[in-house]
Every structure is written in C-alpha cells, then in structure tokens.
Amino acid sequence: MSIIDTKSDGLPEFANPFRPGAGHQPPYLAGRDDECNEFDGALNQTRILENLILTGLRGVGKTVLLETFKPLAAKKKWLWVGQDMSESATNSEINLAERLITDLSLLTSSFLVSNERQASFGFGREDIIAHRPIGYKELKRVYEETPGLTADKIKGVLFFVWRSIPQGMISGIVFAYDEAQNLVDHKHKDQFPLSVLLDVFQSIQRMGIPFLLVLTGLPTLFPKLVEARTYTERMFHIIFLSQLSAQASREAATRPVQKQECPITFSESTVDQIVKMSGGYPYFIQFICKEIFDVWIRQSRLGQEMTIPTLEIEKKLDNDFFIGRWANATDRQRQLMHVISMLENCDTEFSVQELVNLSKEMLSKPFSPSQTNQMLVALGDSGLIFKNRYGKYSFAVPLLSSFIKRQIFEACLSG
Ligand SMILES: Nc1ncnc2c1ncn2[C@@H]1O[C@H](COP(=O)(O)OP(=O)(O)O)[C@@H](O)[C@H]1O
Numbered sequence: 485m486s487i488i489d490t491k492s493d494g495l496p497e498f499a500n501p502f503r504p505g506a507g508h509q510p511p512y513l514a515g516r517d518d519e520c521n522e523f524d525g526a527l528n529q530t531r532i533l534e535n536l537i538l539t540g541l542r543g544v545g546k547t548v549l550l551e552t553f554k555p556l557a558a559k560k561k562w563l564w565v566g567q568d569m570s571e572s573a574t575n576s577e578i579n580l581a582e583r584l585i586t587d588l589s590l591l592t593s594s595f596l597v598s599n600e601r602q603a604s605f606g607f608g609r610e611d612i613i614a615h616r617p618i619g620y621k622e623l624k625r626v627y628e629e630t631p632g633l634t635a636d637k638i639k640g641v642l643f644f645v646w647r648s649i650p651q652g653m654i655s656g657i658v659f660a661y662d663e664a665q666n667l668v669d670h671k672h673k674d675q676f677p678l679s680v681l682l683d684v685f686q687s688i689q690r691m692g693i694p695f696l697l698v699l700t701g702l703p704t705l706f707p708k709l710v711e712a713r714t715y716t717e718r719m720f721h722i723i724f725l726s727q728l729s730a731q732a733s734r735e736a737a738t739r740p741v742q743k744q745e746c747p748i749t750f751s752e753s754t755v756d757q758i759v760k761m762s763g764g765y766p767y768f769i770q771f772i773c774k775e776i777f778d779v780w781i782r783q784s785r786l787g788q789e790m791t792i793p794t795l796e797i798e799k800k801l802d803n804d805f806f807i808g809r810w811a812n813a814t815d816r817q818r819q820l821m822h823v824i825s826m827l828e829n830c831d832t833e834f835s836v837q838e839l840v841n842l843s844k845e846m847l848s849k850p851f852s853p854s855q856t857n858q859m860l861v862a863l864g865d866s867g868l869i870f871k872n873r874y875g876k877y878s879f880a881v882p883l884l885s886s887f888i889k890r891q892i893f894e895a896c897l898s899g
C-alpha cells in the first residue's frame with residue numbers, strides 16, 4: 485500500500501488497498517492463524533503420515549492461504565513445487581506425469597554443476613551446495629528409463645530427485661496443487677491420474693521420503709479422493725476454510741485503511757454493515773470495501789456526506805459474481821434452487837427428501853425424488869451445488885441463497 489500521487493489540492497492520494505479477485509493477496513490476511521499453525525505443524529513431520537487438504541467454497545481464501553504457506557515452508561527448509569491442477573493436466577496419467585516432471589524440473593534445474601557456485605533455493609546463498617543441475621530432459625530420461633507403469637515411472641523420478649538433493653540440508657519438498665478438485669479418474673478411458681497421484685505419494689512416503697502433498701480445492705475434492713482410494717481418509721488432514729469470524733472480518737476491513745496517510749476511516753457501524761453484507765466471506769469483504777472506498781473518496785472530494793451505497797454494491801456484486809452462474813441454469817433448475825433457498829437450512833446442508841417435501845408445498849408441479857437427484861447432479865456439474873460425503877447437499881457458491889431470493893423478488897415485482 486502506498487501513496488501513488490499527490491493531487492493538486494495537496495492532499496495525498498491513497499491507492500485503494502482492497503483486492504477482490506481470485507488469488508489476489510489481500511492487503512491484510514485476517515483470521516487464518518490457526519490454519520497457518522496447522523501447516524507449520526505438518527512441516528515438523530520427518531516421516532510423512534499426514535498430508536493436507538485445504539478446502540472450502542469459492543472465494544473463501546484457499547489460494548491466498550496456500551501462497552501464505554510458502555514462506556513458512558521456506559523458513560523450515562522445505563522446498564516448494566506447485567501449480568494449478570488444470571483440467572488438461574489431469575485428463576490422462578501421462579499428462580499428470582508431465583505436470584509433475586515439469587514442476588519439479590523448475591526446482592531441480594537450480595541444482596548446480598560445479599562446487600564453486602551455490603544454489604540458494606530461496607533460503608539464502610550460503611545454505612546449500614548442490615552437485616549439478618537437473619533439468620527437464622534429465623528427469624524425463626529417468627521417467628522413460630524406469631520400467632513399469634506410469635506410477636512406477638513417476639516414483640522413479642521422485643526417488644531420483646530426492647537422492648540428488650544434498651541430504652541433511654533440506655527438510656523435504658511440499659507439492660502444493662491448487663484447484664485439485666479437477667483431478668479425476670476416467671474409467672471409460674482407462675486413465676486413472678488421481679489414483680496414480682495418491683498411490684505414488686503413499687508409496688514414496690512409506691519409503692520415508694519427506695514429500696508432503698498439499699491439495700487445495702472446492703468441497704468436492706475430498707469425497708473424490710476417498711472414492712478413488714479409501715486409504716486417503718487416513719492419508720490427509722482436512723482444513724476446512726469457512727467464512728471469517730466477526731472479529732477477523734472486522735480486521736480484514738479496517739486494517740488496510742488504518743494507515744496514517746489513508747484519507748478515510750470506517751466507523752464501527754460501517755464495519756458492522758460490511759460484516760453483515762459480506763457474511764464474513766473474504767471475497768465479499770474485499771469487494772464491498774473496495775466499492776465503499778472508491779465511493780467515499782469521490783464523495784469526500786465533492787464535499788458530500790459519506791454513505792454506503794448498499795443497493796448499488798449489491799447490484800454490482802450480483803452482476804459480477806452471481807448472475808453468470810444463475811443465467812446458465814435452466815428454468816426448472818432455477819425452480820429447484822428457489823426451493824432450496826426457501827429451506828431454513830439452505831446455507832448449511834440439506835437432503836433430497838427435504839427438497840421433495842418442500843417442493844410439494846411450493847410448486848404446482850413438484851419434483852419427484854428421482855428428478856431432484858438428477859437435477860442436483862446437473863447443478864453439481866455446473867458448480868452450483870455439491871454433495872458431501874454423507875449424501876447431503878450444499879450450495880457451492882457462498883451467499884447464493886440471498887441472491888436467489890433477490891432474483892425471485894425482482895421477478896415478482898416486474899411481472
Ligand atoms: N483471510 C483473508 N483476509 C482478507 N481477505 C482475504 C482472506 N482470504 C482471502 N481473501 C480475499 O478473498 C478473495 C478470494 O481469495 P482466494 O484465495 O482467491 O479464494 P479461493 O481460492 O478460495 O476461491 C481475494 O480477493 C483475497 O484477497
């Protein structure tokens with residue numbers, strides 16, 4: 485955060501510090517100390533018994549927290565490998581292998597040839613003296629020359645990398661993959677990239693190699709892993725990120741503007757309103773604060789009283805965040821989502837039976853259990869709903885129920 489300009493009236497201009505946007509580091513990361521401590525604890529393992537899953541709804545702060553873990557890992561001399569698990573990386577076993585080899589080679593290519601030069605690995609120059617660089621080609625050669633199936637070949641590469649690392653100087657390697665809900669097995673194509681990944685890590689961890697897997701993704705992630713390999717229940721510790729506490733939400737809103745040069749402050753009642761509107765969801769906090777900040781700067785320049793344009797912000801949020809997802813649903817799917825939004829427990833989890841019952845009360849053409857099931861699957865595919873491990877469902881988008889109620893209300897008003 486910095487003063488970027490000086491206006492002609494001599495007042496400093498303070499750049500809007502808020503950062504609504506996927507993966508954008510917030511000006512102040514609020515309320516995630518416990519999660520950082522859990523990650524820090526996982527780094528104390530010399531033999532990996534517990535890997536991590538970081539899961540939660542969209543916009544809750546998984547990506548930025550994963551990024552925050554990086555320096556914690558470096559402090560304890562863990563190396564870091566990672567990327568987004570794009571769909572193309574996961575549609576076949578060979579693509580998964582390619583992803584891992586490419587990511588690893590970015591790290592291992594900084595292992596140096598001569599004894600004179602030193603590789604820093606981000607820990608400081610004098611820390612590590614490596615033997616020679618290992619580039620993509622060499623890792624690929626090891627992959628090709630290792631006999632067996634894809635899983636054996638990947639294991640061969642990982643084993644080779646571990647042996648090449650100057651022993652005793654590095655605690656291990658964190659393999660951090662974001663958007664890991666994209667990982668799936670494709671039975672019909674006889675391709676099992678997800679199972680391969682799990683088998684490989686389970687096996688090398690059993691050999692005592694400290695390669696820690698940290699997977700981040702939507703709440704569909706863990707059920708998918710368990711479906712692929714039941715042993716994953718024991719292999720992972722799950723950190724479920726939810727909305728921020730009231731206190732942490734307040735800090736997320738106020739800390740970024742508590743700077744000497746900042747021309748505006750949020751009063752207690754303003755913060756109350758931000759917390760209420762955002763439901764404590766980090767993306768919404770950033771979004772709402774950014775809007776208020778801009779409007780208040782404008783209002784103060786014009787000498788106007790500073791007010792929160794609640795309706796305008798809500799409208800903008802609807803357009804930017806919700807409308808696209810809603811517009812892609814069919815009329816009948818919207819009807820079902822309307823029924824969901826009228827359930828008392830719509831913001832937690834609900835069952836097919838509850839929906840069937842309520843739809844009988846609400847609709848002239850109610851949903852049968854099988855229709856409901858089918859439609860929930862379709863809504864799951866379009867990322868609006870997810871099914872948890874116990875067969876219950878939840879909205880996959882935070883605050884979706886309030887949006888739906890607004891939509892229905894507007895539709896009633898207009899016709
Ligand atoms: N703990 C936090 N405190 C304040 N803002 C946060 C926090 N976590 C995330 N954010 C903000 O929320 C938004 C969404 O974060 P992101 O990590 O992309 O979410 P996810 O990966 O879960 O979809 C970003 O604008 C980010 O700056």
Ligand SMILES: [Mg+2]
Pocket residue numbers: 506507546547548662
């Ligand atoms: Mg993300």
